[in-house]
Amino acid sequence: MTPEHEVVIVGAGFAGLAAAMELEAAGVTDVVILERAREVGGTWRENTYPGVACDVPAHLYALARHPWPHWTREFAPGAEIQAYLRRVAATTGIERRIRFNTALLEARWDDDGWNLGTTVGPMRARMLVLACGRLTEPSLPEVHGLAAFPGPVVHSARWDSQLDLDGKRIAVVGTGASGVQLVPELVRRGAEVTLFQRSAPWILPRGGRTYTDAERERFATHPEVLAALREDLFREGEARHASRAGDAAAAAAASDQAQAHLHAQVSDPTLRAWLTPDYAFGCKRVLLSDDFYPAVASDAVTLEPSALARADGGTLVAASGRRHAVDAVVLATGFSATRQPYAELVTGEDGISLDEHWASGMSSALSTVVSGFPNLFILNGPNASLGHNSSILMLEEQAAYAARTIAAAPATATLRPDPAVEQEYTRMIVRRSRDTAWVSGGCRNWYVDERSGRLTLLWPGTVTQFRDQLRRADGSEFLTEPATERSTTP
Numbered sequence: 001m002t003p004e005h006e007v008v009i010v011g012a013g014f015a016g017l018a019a020a021m022e023l024e025a026a027g028v029t030d031v032v033i034l035e036r037a038r039e040v041g042g043t044w045r046e047n048t049y050p051g052v053a054c055d056v057p058a059h060l061y062a063l064a065r066h067p068w069p070h071w072t073r074e075f076a077p078g079a080e081i082q083a084y085l086r087r088v089a090a091t092t093g094i095e096r097r098i099r100f101n102t103a104l105l106e107a108r109w110d111d112d113g114w115n116l117g118t119t120v121g122p123m124r125a126r127m128l129v130l131a132c133g134r135l136t137e138p139s140l141p142e143v144h145g146l147a148a149f150p151g152p153v154v155h156s157a158r159w160d161s162q163l164d165l166d167g168k169r170i171a172v173v174g175t176g177a178s179g180v181q182l183v184p185e186l187v188r189r190g191a192e193v194t195l196f197q198r199s200a201p202w203i204l205p206r207g208g209r210t211y212t213d214a215e216r217e218r219f220a221t222h223p224e225v226l227a228a229l230r231e232d233l234f235r236e237g238e239a240r241h242a243s244r245a246g247d248a249a250a251a252a253a254a255s256d257q258a259q260a261h262l263h264a265q266v267s268d269p270t271l272r273a274w275l276t277p278d279y280a281f282g283c284k285r286v287l288l289s290d291d292f293y294p295a296v297a298s299d300a301v302t303l304e305p306s307a308l309a310r311a312d313g314g315t316l317v318a319a320s321g322r323r324h325a326v327d328a329v330v331l332a333t334g335f336s337a338t339r340q341p342y343a344e345l346v347t348g349e350d351g352i353s354l355d356e357h358w359a360s361g362m363s364s365a366l367s368t369v370v371s372g373f374p375n376l377f378i379l380n381g382p383n384a385s386l387g388h389n390s391s392i393l394m395l396e397e398q399a400a401y402a403a404r405t406i407a408a409a410p411a412t413a414t415l416r417p418d419p420a421v422e423q424e425y426t427r428m429i430v431r432r433s434r435d436t437a438w439v440s441g442g443c444r445n446w447y448v449d450e451r452s453g454r455l456t457l458l459w460p461g462t463v464t465q466f467r468d469q470l471r472r473a474d475g476s477e478f479l480t481e482p483a484t485e486r487s488t489t490p
Helices: 014-025 078-091 177-188 213-221 223-239 248-265 269-274 292-297 341-345 391-408 419-433 463-472
Strands: 004-010 031-034 104-109 114-118 121-130 153-155 169-173 192-196 301-304 308-312 315-318 323-325 328-331 376-378
Touching: 004 014, 014 031, 014 078, 014 391, 104 341, 169 177, 177 192, 177 292, 192 315, 213 223, 223 463, 248 292, 292 301, 376 391, 391 463
Parallel strands: 004 031, 004 121, 121 376, 153 328, 169 192, 169 328, 192 301
Antiparallel strands: 104 114, 114 121, 308 315, 315 323
């Protein structure tokens, strides 16, 4: 007999755990989480490269329902975040709801629910919550000859802990967040690094420090102190929105700070010119680092200010024509963000897949529900990411909205998102983002879908605005259905 559940959540990272917490708080108890891996973690399980860390303050990168007073550093390393997620799953009891080593193969809507195919057999769900994340599936560049490269080739999100790169000649392809964290660590290990840079990133000072034992004890014994710190960090994050969203004065002040940081750490004028972005501040993800520029300026790093064009045996050829002999290649080339891999697996009404529905870029109503896909909630999906504050704040609001909506729905109700609401929401996103640096800043970024030129990853406003929007939701985002009495059976 096919197992049936009121709610199935796909993914046991931050989003999946948040959804499970909110559903439990709302009184929805028949909940199962499908996790393809053998443990929780999502992004922080998959990304284990040297130097991996979060660029959001740790105390704001924790679930509001489960604050953690014992973060060791202001910016937590990846392993510490992963340990935090394991702890949350265990101490909250959510772990018992997780079906590990169970991957979603397909999800098909019928008249009253979702038929799920998984690696351990079929399942049915009345409500489906996709909490699959967006920073787990590597984006692999098509580089002629790279498949025949004689040495190891590894993506930063598929790091091989057995790989010995100490003292080797290593090519790092990409200067996004992963590349900027990786390069200094490889230099510390004695590697000779050739860094392929398609475009220079904007980088601000990172700062950050280690928390003392006394501070951690105070956070643990005085939760009001920790709550006040979270509020301060939240306000600081919200204040950064203006510089990321295209406010000319705020962007100028932030870019001046970034330029001063570059000039203070790189004295060579040619290298400094190569490391100076040629696009508007905030157009791409703004990075934080105090050790990237010194590493690049050292004798251990050769900056190649152009893209990797092809591989010729053990030699990599840049778009500039320059040739670089290396022993290994590290692809710090990011993720499949604008085209979510799970979209191909989900088929809604009329036999249309989510990938087909998003053929010109992701769209939604309230960044969470999608027309043609009843009883479906997507966390960390269309226009739900941020460039200025903690993304955890966004997915928590989405999880709370989904839980409220599911808990209030009659037992046999079908929640059909209104196509007109989705269309208007998409037009609103276009209007609000048109003049921002993300769309008009002169760069190619992962926030904008190349097929439509629309901003599809980022929410164009503040967290406060997003929170207000979801908390005001009154069900008008769904087509009217005849109401029936909700069952109280778990």
